[in-house]
Each structure stands twice: as C-alpha cells, then as structure tokens.
Amino acid sequence: MKIPALAIVALTCGLSGVCFGQSSPATSTLAKGAGGSSAPYNESAVWVLTMIKTKTGLTDEYFKQITGTVKPVYDEAKKQKIILDYKILNGESSDSHDFNILIMVEYSNWAAFDTLRDKMDPLLTKVMGSEEQRKDMAVKRLDVREILGTKTMREITLK
Amino acid sequence: MTTRIVCGVALALAGISPAQTPSPTGPQTGWQLGQRLDLTVPLSSSTPAATVSAPASSPGGAIVQTGPATSSNPRASESTPAPTARDRKNSGPISYVEGSIWTLTFVKTKSGSGDEYFKSISASLKPIYEEEKRRKMILDYKILSADASDDRDFNVIIMVEYPNMSAIDGSRERIEPIIDKIIGPAQARHDLAIRRDDIRKILATKTMREIWLK
Numbered sequence: 001m002k003i004p005a006l007a008i009v010a011l012t013c014g015l016s017g018v019c020f021g022q023s024s025p026a027t028s029t030l031a032k033g034a035g036g037s038s039a040p041y042n043e044s045a046v047w048v049l050t051m052i053k054t055k056t057g058l059t060d061e062y063f064k065q066i067t068g069t070v071k072p073v074y075d076e077a078k079k080q081k082i083i084l085d086y087k088i089l090n091g092e093s094s095d096s097h098d099f100n101i102l103i104m105v106e107y108s109n110w111a112a113f114d115t116l117r118d119k120m121d122p123l124l125t126k127v128m129g130s131e132e133q134r135k136d137m138a139v140k141r142l143d144v145r146e147i148l149g150t151k152t153m154r155e156i157t158l159k
Numbered sequence: 160m161t162t163r164i165v166c167g168v169a170l171a172l173a174g175i176s177p178a179q180t181p182s183p184t185g186p187q188t189g190w191q192l193g194q195r196l197d198l199t200v201p202l203s204s205s206t207p208a209a210t211v212s213a214p215a216s217s218p219g220g221a222i223v224q225t226g227p228a229t230s231s232n233p234r235a236s237e238s239t240p241a242p243t244a245r246d247r248k249n250s251g252p253i254s255y256v257e258g259s260i261w262t263l264t265f266v267k268t269k270s271g272s273g274d275e276y277f278k279s280i281s282a283s284l285k286p287i288y289e290e291e292k293r294r295k296m297i298l299d300y301k302i303l304s305a306d307a308s309d310d311r312d313f314n315v316i317i318m319v320e321y322p323n324m325s326a327i328d329g330s331r332e333r334i335e336p337i338i339d340k341i342i343g344p345a346q347a348r349h350d351l352a353i354r355r356d357d358i359r360k361i362l363a364t365k366t367m368r369e370i371w372l373k
Contacts, residue, residue: 091367153303158281
C-alpha cells in the first residue's frame with residue numbers, strides 16, 4: 001500500500017509542485033494594506049514556483065506531455081477558481097544545476113492552500129484518470145525532466 | 160568612466176541589464192538552484208552578471224517601441240487583452256505559442272534589511288518601472304517575496320515583462336533618461352548602487368519566454 005502513496009506524491013510533484021493537501025481559497029485577490037503594518041509594501045497573491053530542468057533534447061516532449069495533463073488540470077482549476085492563474089516560462093539552463101522551465105501558479109492567498117487536495121483530487125481523477133494511470137504518467141515524466149526546486153512566494157506591491 | 164558608472168548603476172537597479180542581448184552565450188553567474196541542494200558544491204561566484212553589451216543604435220533618449228510587427232504576443236498592446244490567447248491554436252509543429260519575455264532577477268536581502276531594501280526600491284525601481292510601463296517600454300513587472308532557506312537562496316524575485324525580445328534591443332538608450340530623471344546623475348546613481356550593495360545581493364538573472372501550451 002505504500003506504492004500508491006508514493007505515486008501520489010510523485011504525481012503531485014509532477015504537476016509542478018502544487019501543494020495538494022488542502023483547499024478553500026478566499027475570495028479576495030489583493031489583500032491591500034493590512035492595517036497597522038509598517039511594511040513598505042502591500043500583500044498580494046501567492047505564487048508557487050516550480051523550477052524544472054528538462055533532459056537534453058526532450059523539452060518539446062515535456063511540453064507535449066504537460067499539454068495533456070498539467071494544462072487541462074490548471075485550466076479547470078482556474079475555471080473553478082481554485083487558482084487565479086498560471087504561467088509557464090521557457091528559457092535556457094546554463095548547466096546541469098540550472099532550470100530551463102519555470103511554472104508559476106497563482107493562488108489568491110495562503111488560505112487557498114488549506115484543504116486544497118480535497119478540491120484537486122477529484123479534478124485530477126477527472127482529467128488524468130485513476131491513481132494507477134497517474135502513477136504511470138509520473139514515472140514516464142521522470143525520464144524527461146527533473147524538478148530542481150519549488151518555492152512559494154508572495155507577490156507584493158510597493159507602497 | 161562615466162559610462163561604466165552608468166552601467167553599474169543600471170544593473171544595480173535590480174539586475175536589469177538594459178542593453179543585454181538575450182543570448183545563451185551571455186554572462187552567467189555561478190549560482191544555480193541545484194547547487195543549493197548539493198551542499199558539497201562550493202559556490203563559485205555570487206556576483207551579478209555585470210557585463211552590459213553596447214547599446215543598439217536607436218536615437219538617444221527617444222522612446223521607441225521596438226516590438227516587431229509580427230509579435231505573437233497578443234499582450235504587446237496593453238489595450239487589447241487576450242482572453243483566448245492560451246487556447247490559441249496554430250498550425251506549426253511546436254506545442255506552444257510564444258508569449259512575452261520576462262527578465263527575472265533573483266535577489267537576497269541581508270538579514271533584517273528586507274524592509275529597507277523595499278523602501279529603497281520604492282523610491283527608485285518602482286517609479287522607473289511605472290514610467291517605463293506608462294511609455295509601453297515594458298508591459299508589466301512583479302515583485303515576489305518569500306523566505307530564503309539558506310545564504311545561497313533568494314528571497315525576492317523581480318520580474319519585468321517585455322513584449323518580445325526586440326524590445327530589449329537598444330533599451331538602455333530609452334531607459335537612461337528615465338533613470339537620470341528619477342534617481343539623478345551618474346554620481347547619484349553610483350552612490351545609490353553602493354548603498355544598496357550593503358543591504359542586498361543579486362544572486363542571478365535569467366531571461367525567459369512565457370509560453371502558452373496549445
């Protein structure tokens with residue numbers, strides 16, 4: 001029974017570092033100026049960044065793969081307002097430690113991560129199939145890319 | 160000498176290299192995300208990419224939109240939002256549609272200096288970017304803030320969006336008059352760059368293309 005659990009974790013990473021495990025986004029996009037704060041900025045949305053390195057010559061294959069998986073999942077998540085937006089940036093890596101793709105997923109706030117998995121799991125099943133299918137997909141993707149890191153950051157607006 | 164100071168200040172303003180070409184052969188820093196995970200690998204250098212190529216030959220100080228007529232980025236004109244851009248299909252073999260260009264600057268503020276850094280750029284970077292945005296030299300900019308996991312990790316990313324690669328050509332000649340107006344002459348910019356060095360380090364810069372999967 002450990003294998004399905006591992007598969008879920010792998011799939012979670014495969015879907016570019018979205019932290020499933022929670023849900024419930026709040027409605028406000030921009031939490032402007034918390035009262036009493038001396039911060040020189042206003043808090044805005046929260047972005048999850050996933051830094052990816054595709055294996056040499058396999059970038060197009062990676063994009064084709066995620067076109068059938070990540071894209072419909074994020075599009076549906078956006079439609080259901082689980083996420084606000086997402087971006088995929090493509091560049092070049094300077095060496096084997098550097099990323100060449102950055103996937104950014106925008107959440108309305110930190111609260112959006114609470115019980116996110118409850119919302120995302122049905123969506124994943126709908127778009128990507130059963131747990132077993134998702135595990136197979138995650139394993140296949142290991143051959144074309146490596147996830148170098150993820151980071152969750154708050155967008156800020158300078159005062 | 161003056162030119163070198165101007166170059167330095169321009170880079171110090173958050174690692175933007177205004178006239179840099181987005182060439183894969185451009186200068187690289189020794190910092191990569193992967194190294195952070197491998198503690199046995201020493202960091203070879205953490206200095207920002209400091210080489211600025213010669214500006215292109217656009218008229219000095221003129222604000223010229225350099226975007227090519229054939230840009231695939233529907234956001235190149237801010238007045239025309241692109242609600243369906245991501246779903247756009249084309250007949251090419253590539254699995255994505257090319258979008259705008261983002262220059263990312265990865266910054267690490269020194270401990271306890273985060274607010275000071277943000278205050279500093281509020282009076283310099285922000286008005287510059289706002290002015291550039293107003294003049295349509297850039298489409299947008301974002302500042303992301305987080306915690307750094309260790310001394311080689313960034314805690315701020317500054318992202319600047321250009322409509323396309325050609326918008327970067329000769330941008331220094333358009334940006335310098337704005338910097339001059341907002342920050343001051345070369346000496347003032349130099350002083351600001353020196354002061355900012357005390358509160359933050361630029362770990363890396365990266366130029367990337369936004370793509371939309373078909």
